[in-house]
Amino acid sequence: MKLTAADFRKALGAFATGVTVITVDQDQEVHGMTANAFTSVSLDPMLVLVCVDHRARTHAHLQARKRFGVNVLSSRQRAIAEYYAKSSEVHQHAEAAGARFDRTALGTPVLHGALAYLECRLHTEQEAGDHTIFIAEVEEVVVGEGDPLLYFRGKYRTIGEAE
Numbered sequence: 001m002k003l004t005a006a007d008f009r010k011a012l013g014a015f016a017t018g019v020t021v022i023t024v025d026q027d028q029e030v031h032g033m034t035a036n037a038f039t040s041v042s043l044d045p046m047l048v049l050v051c052v053d054h055r056a057r058t059h060a061h062l063q064a065r066k067r068f069g070v071n072v073l074s075s076r077q078r079a080i081a082e083y084y085a086k087s088s089e090v091h092q093h094a095e096a097a098g099a100r101f102d103r104t105a106l107g108t109p110v111l112h113g114a115l116a117y118l119e120c121r122l123h124t125e126q127e128a129g130d131h132t133i134f135i136a137e138v139e140e141v142v143v144g145e146g147d148p149l150l151y152f153r154g155k156y157r158t159i160g161e162a163e
């Protein structure tokens with residue numbers, strides 16, 4: 001039997017992840033996209049990657065700006081994850097979803113209340129099917145407190161007690 005997209009999604013959905021919002025400055029506002037295809041790549045140099053669908057608006061913004069932020073969401077930021085999972089040209093309702101941004105010394109937007117923020121400069125782009133793998137060098141981090149928002153089998157979750 002041929003492997004279907006539904007089977008593929010189901011298998012990948014069994015891999016529990018954290019949830020990030022990728023932020024990129026665009027026309028004087030912060031554009032955001034919920035992403036869990038994010039991982040660390042290298043320690044020296046310090047590299048991470050995020051896989052972005054060609055159809056996402058964020059894709060063109062990352063190629064144009066070549067700088068972006070990765071905000072690791074806390075369990076209190078589920079509404080923000082839901083908000084930035086909807087494609088939108090402008091994000092005028094971000095505040096209603098609970099998103100407020102501080103700025104780093106370099107002037108880039110950091111999601112207030114996130115567990116961690118990584119300031120990224122584009123290093124390499126690799127085409128991979130219908131997505132592009134954006135590999136980026138991490139130039140700054142801000143680390144916060146709290147528990148993570150998780151994503152597992154198509155649903156948001158929170159972490160249980162440590163064993």
Ligand SMILES: Cc1cc2nc3c(=O)[nH]c(=O)nc-3n(C[C@H](O)[C@H](O)[C@H](O)COP(=O)(O)O)c2cc1C
Nearest residue numbers: 034035036037051052053056057058085086087088
């Ligand atoms: C939990 C979750 C994780 C997601 N991860 C990714 C991802 O890693 N890469 C991606 O391209 N889209 C991902 N998406 C879908 C994007 O968030 C969605 O397509 C978004 O609307 C794109 O916004 P934009 O077109 O404004 O850039 C994810 C959605 C959810 C709910």
